[in-house]
Amino acid sequence: MSQTPPNPGAAREPAMTDVARLAGVSHQTVSRVLNGHPNVREQTRLRVRAAIEQLGYRPNRAARTLATGRSQLLGVVAQNSTLFGPSSLLAAFELAAASRGFVVSVRRVRVLDRGSIAEAVDHHLEQRAAGIVVIAPTAAADEALAAVPPDIPLVAVDGDPARGDTLVTVDQQEGARLATRHLLDAGHRTVWHVSGPSEWFDAADRERGWRLALEEAGAEVPPVSPADWSAASGYRAGLLLARMPEVTAVFAANDHLALGILRAMSERGRAVPGDVSVVGFDDVPEAAYFIPPLTTVRPDFATVATETLDVLLSCMSGEPTASTRRTITPTLVERASVAAPRG
Amino acid sequence: MSQTPPNPGAAREPAMTDVARLAGVSHQTVSRVLNGHPNVREQTRLRVRAAIEQLGYRPNRAARTLATGRSQLLGVVAQNSTLFGPSSLLAAFELAAASRGFVVSVRRVRVLDRGSIAEAVDHHLEQRAAGIVVIAPTAAADEALAAVPPDIPLVAVDGDPARGDTLVTVDQQEGARLATRHLLDAGHRTVWHVSGPSEWFDAADRERGWRLALEEAGAEVPPVSPADWSAASGYRAGLLLARMPEVTAVFAANDHLALGILRAMSERGRAVPGDVSVVGFDDVPEAAYFIPPLTTVRPDFATVATETLDVLLSCMSGEPTASTRRTITPTLVERASVAAPRG
DNA sequence: TCGCCGATTGTTAGCGCTATCACCCTGCTC
DNA sequence: GAGCAGGGTGATAGCGCTAACAATCGGCGA
Numbered sequence: 247m248s249q250t251p252p253n254p255g256a257a258r259e260p261a262m263t264d265v266a267r268l269a270g271v272s273h274q275t276v277s278r279v280l281n282g283h284p285n286v287r288e289q290t291r292l293r294v295r296a297a298i299e300q301l302g303y304r305p306n307r308a309a310r311t312l313a314t315g316r317s318q319l320l321g322v323v324a325q326n327s328t329l330f331g332p333s334s335l336l337a338a339f340e341l342a343a344a345s346r347g348f349v350v351s352v353r354r355v356r357v358l359d360r361g362s363i364a365e366a367v368d369h370h371l372e373q374r375a376a377g378i379v380v381i382a383p384t385a386a387a388d389e390a391l392a393a394v395p396p397d398i399p400l401v402a403v404d405g406d407p408a409r410g411d412t413l414v415t416v417d418q419q420e421g422a423r424l425a426t427r428h429l430l431d432a433g434h435r436t437v438w439h440v441s442g443p444s445e446w447f448d449a450a451d452r453e454r455g456w457r458l459a460l461e462e463a464g465a466e467v468p469p470v471s472p473a474d475w476s477a478a479s480g481y482r483a484g485l486l487l488a489r490m491p492e493v494t495a496v497f498a499a500n501d502h503l504a505l506g507i508l509r510a511m512s513e514r515g516r517a518v519p520g521d522v523s524v525v526g527f528d529d530v531p532e533a534a535y536f537i538p539p540l541t542t543v544r545p546d547f548a549t550v551a552t553e554t555l556d557v558l559l560s561c562m563s564g565e566p567t568a569s570t571r572r573t574i575t576p577t578l579v580e581r582a583s584v585a586a587p588r589g
Numbered sequence: 590m591s592q593t594p595p596n597p598g599a600a601r602e603p604a605m606t607d608v609a610r611l612a613g614v615s616h617q618t619v620s621r622v623l624n625g626h627p628n629v630r631e632q633t634r635l636r637v638r639a640a641i642e643q644l645g646y647r648p649n650r651a652a653r654t655l656a657t658g659r660s661q662l663l664g665v666v667a668q669n670s671t672l673f674g675p676s677s678l679l680a681a682f683e684l685a686a687a688s689r690g691f692v693v694s695v696r697r698v699r700v701l702d703r704g705s706i707a708e709a710v711d712h713h714l715e716q717r718a719a720g721i722v723v724i725a726p727t728a729a730a731d732e733a734l735a736a737v738p739p740d741i742p743l744v745a746v747d748g749d750p751a752r753g754d755t756l757v758t759v760d761q762q763e764g765a766r767l768a769t770r771h772l773l774d775a776g777h778r779t780v781w782h783v784s785g786p787s788e789w790f791d792a793a794d795r796e797r798g799w800r801l802a803l804e805e806a807g808a809e810v811p812p813v814s815p816a817d818w819s820a821a822s823g824y825r826a827g828l829l830l831a832r833m834p835e836v837t838a839v840f841a842a843n844d845h846l847a848l849g850i851l852r853a854m855s856e857r858g859r860a861v862p863g864d865v866s867v868v869g870f871d872d873v874p875e876a877a878y879f880i881p882p883l884t885t886v887r888p889d890f891a892t893v894a895t896e897t898l899d900v901l902l903s904c905m906s907g908e909p910t911a912s913t914r915r916t917i918t919p920t921l922v923e924r925a926s927v928a929a930p931r932g
Numbered sequence: 933t934c935g936c937c938g939a940t941t942g943t944t945a946g947c948g949c950t951a952t953c954a955c956c957c958t959g960c961t962c
Numbered sequence: 963g964a965g966c967a968g969g970g971t972g973a974t975a976g977c978g979c980t981a982a983c984a985a986t987c988g989g990c991g992a
Contacts, residue, residue, distance in 0.1 A: 509882075
């Protein structure tokens with residue numbers, strides 16, 4: 247616990263008063279210069295800036311936060327995963343926030359249950375975060391959000407589409423529909439689906455979109471092959487599908503599942519796209535280099551991130567913004583894993 | 590700018606004095622309870638805890654930071670990438686830090702140049718971060734580190750192996766050696782290399798390890814195929830290598846490059862591992878489902894993260910720790926992309 | 933010439949917490 | 963029974979900043 251011993255040799259960090267003394271003004275004037283207050287004489291401003299430079303002065307954010315009651319801190323609660331979607335989103339958000347002058351503090355949770363999320367949100371509240379983003383793709387996560395005080399700006403990403411409140415999400419359903427439609431349009435009688443874990447809203451919605459597209463087209467709705475998001479589970483599901491000659495088209499809930507399916511098909515001697523067409527979801531950077539290059543659905547995570555920041559900032563400013571819900575529609579990326587069925 | 594208008598209706602967040610009043614003690618006693626100070630009567634402690642509970646009191650970290658001069662904040666500077674290595678590392682670090690009660694604030698930079706990094710570090714210093722981690726895989730990043738004041742605890746990850754100071758890194762060279770050796774041991778005359786971008790230490794070290802292994806074995810050192818980390822560039826390099834019949838073994842600087850190579854070989858009708866053996870680096874979760882399953886080198890990112898935290902904390906406590914450098918040795922994961930060369 | 937106004941600057945009082953010291957009790961020793 | 967150690971508690975002074983108001987200085991119209 248013996249942090250930084252007294253150490254009388256090393257001078258403490260310069261504070262505002264030090265700058266003030268050097269510039270021959272009051273500390274308040276320094277504050278004014280720092281905050282771009284208009285009524286400061288140009289000459290004074292320059293003198294203060296010079297003093298700041300000379301001392302290498304750095305304002306103390308903690309003091310400012312204490313004095314103003316608000317911080318420049320944005321808290322994010324995310325799951326401990328390296329899944330492509332969430333991590334791209336997070337990276338994009340951090341970048342966007344930084345460019346707007348915010349600091350992003352990330353709190354990872356091991357599992358998305360009520361307790362963990364509540365605890366994570368709490369930590370951000372202790373920091374007096376100006377706003378909070380929760381990447382909440384499961385029902386348990388969404389429930390936990392109900393528990394946070396309503397006066398603090400909070401945006402859910404990939405949360406419950408039925409959620410009334412602030413929410414930014416990818417239109418999973420439409421994406422899935424696009425994929426399914428694409429396969430039907432290629433001439434397939436129906437499309438099989440390897441789904442993500444059902445407790446994820448993303449997965450449920452993709453399944454819903456797939457089902458809807460089939461029903462709209464009057465196609466038979468085959469049973470879903472349940473999986474998690476991993477290539478391993480895609481492989482297992484693929485092994486089964488490969489045994490069934492009537493399977494000619496598969497929509498996988500994400501690209502890694504699709505990769506597993508691709509390998510299962512290859513092992514079983516089912517050619518893609520000759521015998522079976524496959525479509526994925528996410529457009530991971532490697533998807534274009536799968537064998538064969540994967541046709542997939544691309545959600546624009548950068549847009550999700552900027553929209554999230556946008557909604558959060560407008561919540562923070564308290565203005566009843568036009569809409570606190572944003573939906574980003576993904577696009578289909580056609581590559582070489584889809585073809586017309588044989589015969 | 591008109592943040593939270595006066596709003597006399599909504600009571601402000603309860604502060605320590607409110608708890609004190611309710612519990613019938615001084616605010617100082619509340620502070621003592623909160624900080625686990627020994628000299629508080631059990632009965633008082635309980636009364637205070639009850640009051641805290643009742644008011645939903647949350648300590649204000651900014652005030653504490655201001656009063657103590659130190660924070661519970663760990664700053665991380667990372668590049669804006671979704672590359673598997675850095676993002677796994679980051680996620681693991683965030684998790685480890687959270688479990689030790691620290692808040693992690695991440696600042697992404699678009700490019701790893703001096704200016705950006707200096708600016709990012711500066712922001713963390715303004716927050717009075719207790720420690721800083723820089724994921725600095727390039728020379729420019731490492732240079733920028735030289736500029737930060739030496740009294741603030743800073744750990745570089747994946748930085749310049751020649752760096753004198755605190756550094757945690759994966760033993761890239763040894764990993765590359767493992768991979769190359771594995772291919773030579775399988776009977777290949779020599780091993781070709783598709784490298785990462787040369788300004789990355791990781792890439793340079795992997796290349797070095799490969800070269801060393803070849804030289805040790807007295808094998809010919811073929812020219813390096815330069816690439817970035819992407820599957821796309823791996824594919825381009827692979828297309829070239831596929832044309833050369835003498836190429837029977839390739840070590841790719843990461844798994845995504847290997848994926849691109851796999852596809853190039855497949856397109857060119859060169860069987861893997863029948864005609865050409867391939868080894869990657871990173872062991873991304875999907876690697877086991879490439880066609881064929883990829884033999885690769887696995888760095889343990891979770892360990893890198895915990896070691897990083899460890900070094901950082903010991904720097905922070907000021908104790909001249911045993912070692913401020915940690916090197917994590919990766920392991921070889923054998924799958925199906927390596928075989929003996931034909932006849 | 934007087935007084936008023938606006939531009940510029942200084943003064944003062946907190947923000948919510950910790951550190952430090954002073955204070956009050958016990959229970960004990962001599 | 964006076965004195966003393968030490969556990970338990972309160973009072974006070976900041977930490978470095980911003981907000982609100984006060985003060986000062988010109989210049990200008992009346």
